[in-house]
Amino acid sequence: MDRYLSGPQLARLVVIDPGTRPYYRALAGRMRALILDGRLPVRVRVPAERHLAEALGVSRTTVTAAYDRLREQGYLDSRQGAGSWTALPDVGALGAENPWIASGDDGLLPMHCAAPHATSALPAAIAHAGEHYPRYALGMGYDPTGIAPLREAIAARYTARGLATRPEQILVTTGAQHALHLLVMTLLSPGDPMMVESPTYPHILDAARLRGARIVPVGVPSGGWHLDLLTSAMRQSAARLAYVIPDFQNPTGHLMDDATRAGLVGAARDCGTTLVVDETWSELAIDEVPPIAPLAAFDTDSRVISVGSASKLWWGGLRIGWIRTTAAMVRRLAAFRSAVEIASPLLEQLVVARLFEDIEETRAERRRTFGASRDALAAALERRMPDWSFAVPKGGGSLWIRLEGASATALADAAACHGVRLAPGAWFGLDGTLEGRLRLPFTQPPQVVTEAVERIAEARVRGPYGVRRPAGPLTRV
Template identity: 45%
Template sequence: MTASVPPSGRVNARRLAQLLGEWRRRGSRHGATDLAAGIRLLVLDGRLPAGTGLPPEREVAAALDVSRTMVASAWDRLRADGLVASRRGAGSWTALPRGAGGGGVLDDSDPPPRVIDLARAVPQAIPGVAAAAEAVLPRLGAELAGHGYHERGLPELRERIAARYTERGLPTSPGEVLVTNGAHQGFALAVRLLTGPGDRVLIEQPTYPNAIEAVRAAHAIPVPVAMTEHGWDLDGLEATLRQAAPRLAYLITDFQNPTGFRLDEAGRERLGAALRRARTPVVVDETQIELDYTDGPAPPPLGAFAGDLVLATGSAGKSHWGGLRIGWVRAPAEVVNRLLAARRGLDLGSPVLDQLVLAELLAGSRNALGERRAMLAARRDALATAVRTQCPDWSFRSPPGGLSLWCRLPAPVSTRIAAVAQNFGVRVVPGSFFAPHGGLEHWLRLPFAEPEETLVEAVRRLSLAATSVAESRTPDTENGPIPVT
């Protein structure tokens, strides 16, 4: 099958030769294969976009100093793979393969496959959000008679958030809760309040990429402590607290993003003691606390061991819906007051309607949260099965909670796979995004927030991308700005 659409732009033979660079790998006997592999690489990593017109075979042969027969043979291989299309009178141009077999190309009559976004680890809304929004309309009417500014947050919502912490074993009053525009704003406020330019902030490696950016935005210095294959390196954390004297720490002790580890009670007790000795405040990211797929009791919050040094952040984004841009900070009342003062330079409070909706959901969402956990656990298992089947040389552990598999690749090709995967209709975040100084090229985060059939299709496309990288030895490519959640 050939595409019916002629090329919209062209590359000349000289430029094509420059793009190919040192394309020969295995000597003259394999020239056609190597040339086809070089063109395949340029197409799949986007340097020859689909629809780019190719120069005539004789011009390519002259520019590369090879026979026209070799070029024709390479073009035949690429046509068979669906990476080159030709039409009499219009010449040849690049294309993207359709489906696993590569038997065909994408053109204007073929709608492009939906891009599967695995960069955002956020599921769809929990059931009941629309009903909650309708239920709070009478209370919204009462709020309309006032000015609408609640800098600390609606009293009703703060009471319910405080009650949740008390139930978990950390007695909390509404005065110890500040409602924010998402948990990330809470962390950004803490960094703004507690650090200055050049101060060190202890973080895990890997960790949430947006937290790294928040530290950098405050002109502070992220100091990573590597996670181990079993979880936290408590010896390393203790040593870093002693030697680096960080002004602040940022940790995710419940279903760590991206590894999925959870710190047990003994580990929390030891970590809390180390933080107290160093007098280091810590922001504990609890955005995934509700996504626990185990039946056993949860360990107490870190605040039960480190006391007033802990600022706990949470949000509705993972548990209820990302569109409810409501989060919170649980901290000593004096710290809440200081955070509030720091916040006035950024905004003056969170949307009232969103707060009313979340308060309504917190009042009656226990069953819905149970259903959400069951759904996500099934998606986790479906993704795990798909990876084992389609990418058998990738390894991972099935996390007890959270939203992602942290997959170890057989080679340091995470950035390469992420770059090429976009051409197969998948957006995925390379491991390097989860470290302040890059690296982690053996790792790839795969969220399981999407429906099961979508996850299976995503892994199929990723396996194609991984095969392409392995065959073409794709060089590192810039991913550009990928929104990560």
């Protein structure tokens, strides 16, 4: 039997100041917020327009306009003569005015962050995990290495990608950042040299500094990695650990070819260096690329440790990651983590284990949504900032942009006053380098990245001396 709300019932949930103008936008926004936070469940029939209008004491035209707005945004499904039901939209249809797009409470479009919204597979996976959750109450409720179904699923995925892997080689972590912290703290001592790419993922620099490691940067040129530069840096620094992102490198988007992978592993072997390989973006090809084996497939003496994550493929809020290494190293890392936390959350592990079953469908969805956003972002930049230069990557989640003499930090300060939070290049380098670069992610919907470019263009012209704008429609002048 269908669930439904009467006019008075919905009116009690929708509390709006009668003087608010335009009232229909406020009504639509309030109903949308109720749907998003679960107080107005999905697939509940809402009252007819005239019934809600009577309950609120407004005109039927006002409620009709609000319902129309919700239908356009995907929050209402309607059938002629049957009524309207609450719904959740495809994330690709969300626009910049969606309050859940904004970064925290500051109302800025979050173009500093490459985390995506959830894929369509997530709700079913959560429901499946909820059904299976109670049986785990028969045991301790945690496993320091991760639950068996998830470790099996991760190992099977590595095997399918050409790297034979057993479940005991997998350690489940609370996100990739947690995995990197564990590895740095376990494998390095204060003062040890650690090679990193430049630019690189900012939080690996934080982890290295926290450990007191000596950071050895090696540049990633515009065409990709130079094996001789990587080899020289490892040899000359006697790097104990080297951190690389060979799959759609963050932030450049480069994809390392097989020859460079094989050469890098061989160089690490000669230099006595352990390679930590960040594969967070490995499943996110947008264009057709040649089959490329995981970097660890070239390893012959267990010196390559791989790190993966659920957050970029499935959802930024799904804080589950993993480490692929030897079974002995898994036990060592699990023992080390117990000093801080015992295990990753059970429910999230069950969710990710279920998501692995339909991974190809999710990859196809991301190719569609990320591809549309990437192309929209590139087109908007070429139209509004033709003096900026960038290469369009075949996958990943961001463009790495050269600003040609401008200061990315100054631009970020100005953009914040116009409703956009940016990630200047200096975040991805050492000692103030990369100031002439900017990372712009395309993990948000096309409408959002296009709107962000418009606001950045305005910030370039007007500078920081304006009123900070919320994440609503920009008034162009």
